[in-house]
Amino acid sequence: MSVMTAGRRVLITGGTGSFGQTMARRLLDRDVAEVRILSRDEAKQDAMRRSIGDERVRYHIGDVRDVDTVLRATRGVDFVFHAAALKQVPSCEFFPLEAVRTNILGSGNVVEAAAHNGVSSVVVLSTDKAVYPVNAMGMSKALMEKVAQAYARNNPTSSTTVSCVRYGNVMYSRGSVIPLFIEQIKAGRAPTVTEPAMTRFLMSLADSVDLVEHAFHHARPGDVFIRKAAACTIGDLAEAVCQIFDVPFKLDVIGVRHSEKWHETLASHEELAQADDFGDFFRVPLDARDLNYALYVSEGDLGDTPREDFNSANATRLGVPEVVELLRTLPEVRAELALRDPVLAC
Numbered sequence: 001m002s003v004m005t006a007g008r009r010v011l012i013t014g015g016t017g018s019f020g021q022t023m024a025r026r027l028l029d030r031d032v033a034e035v036r037i038l039s040r041d042e043a044k045q046d047a048m049r050r051s052i053g054d055e056r057v058r059y060h061i062g063d064v065r066d067v068d069t070v071l072r073a074t075r076g077v078d079f080v081f082h083a084a085a086l087k088q089v090p091s092c093e094f095f096p097l098e099a100v101r102t103n104i105l106g107s108g109n110v111v112e113a114a115a116h117n118g119v120s121s122v123v124v125l126s127t128d129k130a131v132y133p134v135n136a137m138g139m140s141k142a143l144m145e146k147v148a149q150a151y152a153r154n155n156p157t158s159s160t161t162v163s164c165v166r167y168g169n170v171m172y173s174r175g176s177v178i179p180l181f182i183e184q185i186k187a188g189r190a191p192t193v194t195e196p197a198m199t200r201f202l203m204s205l206a207d208s209v210d211l212v213e214h215a216f217h218h219a220r221p222g223d224v225f226i227r228k229a230a231a232c233t234i235g236d237l238a239e240a241v242c243q244i245f246d247v248p249f250k251l252d253v254i255g256v257r258h259s260e261k262w263h264e265t266l267a268s269h270e271e272l273a274q275a276d277d278f279g280d281f282f283r284v285p286l287d288a289r290d291l292n293y294a295l296y297v298s299e300g301d302l303g304d305t306p307r308e309d310f311n312s313a314n315a316t317r318l319g320v321p322e323v324v325e326l327l328r329t330l331p332e333v334r335a336e337l338a339l340r341d342p343v344l345a346c
Contacts, residue, residue, distance in 0.1 A: 005027060005030055005031070005032045005078075005079070006030065006031040006032070007031065007032075007033050008032060008033055008078040008079060009032075009033055009034040009035075009036065009076060009077045009078050009079075010027055010032060010034070010035050010036065010077065010078065010079045010080070010081065011035075011036040011038060011073055011074055011077045011079070011080045011081070011119075012024060012035065012036070012037055012038070012080075012081045012083060013038045013039070013064055013070075013073075013080070013081070013082045013083055013084035013110060014038070014039055014064075014082075014083040014084030014085060015035075015036075015037030015038060015039055015048075015083065016037060016039045016041060016044035016045055016047075016048050017039075017083060017173070017174055018170065018172070018173035018174045018205055019083045019125065019170070019173065019205065019208055019209070019212075020037065020039075020081075020083050021048060021051075021052075022205045022206070022208075022209050023081060023083075023209050023212065024037065024048075024052065024057060025052065026209055028052070028054050028056060028057070032056065033056065034056050034057075034058055035056060035057045035058070036057075036058050036059075036060060036073060036077065037057060037058070037059045037060065038060045038062055038064070038069070038070070038073045038084070039059075039060075039061070039062075039084065040061070040062070040063050042061055045059045045061070060072070060073045063102075063106070064082075064084045064102065064106030064107070064109055064110055065101050065102060065105060065106045065109070066109070067109040067112070067113060070109045070110055070113040071113045071116065071117065073113075074110075074113045074114050074116075074117045074119055075117050076117070077114070077117065077119050078119065078120050078121075079119065079120060079121050079122075079123075079216070080110065080114050080119050080121070080122045080123070081123050081125070081212060082107060082110045082111075082122060082123065082124040082125060083125045084102065084106065084110075085102060085103050085125070085141070085144075086098060086099050086102045086103055086137065086140075087127075087137065087175060088137070088175055089129070089135050089136075089137045089138075089257065089258070089259060089260060090257055090258055092135065092136040092137035092140065093135055093136050093137075093258040093259055094258075096136035096140075099136050099137055099139075099140040100140055102140075103137070103140035103141055103143070103144050104140050104143045104144055104147060107124060107144040107147050107148070108147045110122065110124070111124075111147060111148060111151050111160075111162055112151075114160055114162075115151070115155070115158055115160040115162075118159060118160070119160050120159070120160065120161065121160070121161045121162075121163070121216060121219065122148075122160060122161070122162045122163070123163055123164070123165060123212050123215050123216055123219070124144060124145070124148050124162070124163070124164050124165075125164075125165055125167075125208075125212070126141050126142075126144060126145050126164050126165065126166040126167075126224075127141050127166060127167070127168075128166065128167070128168045128169075128201060128264040128265060128266045128312075129141060129261070129264065130142040130144075130145055130166060131166075131264075131265040131266065131267065131268050131271075131309070132265055132268065132309075134259050134261060135258070135259030135260070135261075136259070144164075145164050145166075145224060148162045148163070148164050148222070149162075149164070149222045149224075149286055151222075152221035152222030152286055152288075153222060153286060153287075153288055153290075156221070156288070158221070161219055161220070161221050162221060162222065163215050163219035163220070163221070163222065163223045163224070163225065164215075164223070164224040164225070165208075165211045165212050165214075165215045165224070165225045165226075165227070166224060166225070166226045166227075166266060166267075167201070167203050167207070167208050167211055167226070167227045167229065167266070168200065168201025168202070168203055168227075168229050168231075168264060168266060168312070169200045169201055169202060169203065169264075170203050170204070170205055170207075170208050171202055171203065171204055171205070171326075171327070171330060172205070172330055172332045172333070173205060177193075177234070177237070178237070178241065178327070178330075178333075179332070180192075181237075181238055181241040182241060182245070182333075182336055185241065185242065185245050185247055186336075186340070189252070190250040190251055190252040191238040191241065191242070191251060191252065192251075192252045192253075192254050193234045193235060193238055193251055193252070193253055193254070194234070194253070194254055194255060194256050194257050194260060195234065195253070195255070195256055195260075195262070196233060196234055196235025196238070196251060196253065197233055197234075197235065197262075198233065198234045198260075198261075198262055198263070199231050199232065199233050199234075199262075199263050199264070199312035199313055199317075200231060200232070200234060200237070200264060200312055201229040201230070201231045201264060201266060201312050201315065202229060202230055202231065202232060202237075202318065202323070202326060203227060203229050204329070204330065207227060207229070208227070210227075211225060211227040211281065214278075214281055218283070220285065220286070221286060222285070222286025222288070223283055223284065223285055223286060224271075224283070224284040225281055225282070225283055225284075226266050226267050226271075226275075226281065226282040226283075226284065226310075227266075227280065227281055228266075228280055228281065228282070228310070228315075229266070229315065230315060230316040230317070230318050230322075231312035231313075231315040231316070231317060231318065232317065232318040232319075232322075232323050235251065236318070236319060236320050236323055237323055238251055239320050240320050240323035240324045240327055241327065243320065243324055244324055244327055244328065244333065244337065245336075245337070245340065263311050263312045263313040264311060264312045265309045265310065265311040265312075266310050266311065266312075266315075267282055267284070267309060267310040268309050269307055269308055269309050271284045272309070272310060274287075282310075
């Protein structure tokens, strides 16, 4: 990616979030000409400006819901990483139209503005909750993927490549459960979990950025790239955090939240039937057929179709020791340990 971004301008929507800041720092380590950050929160932009301190970063206040704002932000840009979204399941359940306005219509604005301004590549960030969605957040993200794929299908000669990436829970991202557990432990409280037996995928921020870079390098219009990941139960995750911080393991079980899944799915068996397997990644290609279905005929042996989804119940399951080892690799966890007790950080 360093060669491709040398001397180029890159826009990150929602760029003050966990992914955006990680991606911005990685781009700045390379010979990028400019990183534009588009987000709504001026306080977070100011904090990011002071933290990064690089004149190549330009900050744009605005909302992806406003197409004029996005048109201005994408002008002269070579590549776009679209991370702006409403991500919290409960808030989207109570205010689903807000999820529609940001995650669906806002994403449509980003794609259309990028195409209008001749952007070379747009990568939109999705989530495991978009597969077989049961909540408003997942439904809106699923439709965001459809918006991106519809652009590719309806504009086959476009110079703008629009693709998607889909991944599971990013550890220590804003709003994730790990910093909540640590905050509760520091306050002398038991970690709160909705249901200990629920399973979730685990990914680091670095892994999520690697997935986006993979899509950036290899995407064809409408592709969906999926990062394979290990999973664990929420109870084991909480126990691992307690072990790391050397406190007795105890849970405060608060019950399942609105439209919360027992297990998450990264790829459906329908998608896996046509996916390319790249080892660490799946690529699900665009179904580029138009509405003239009579023109398409399947002949011969279609082979074995996968009967299982790739979900957090059948993915590689990490036990407490493996989760402890994984968490200790996170810079944020090591920093918290160093504050608490330098010995624990070793």
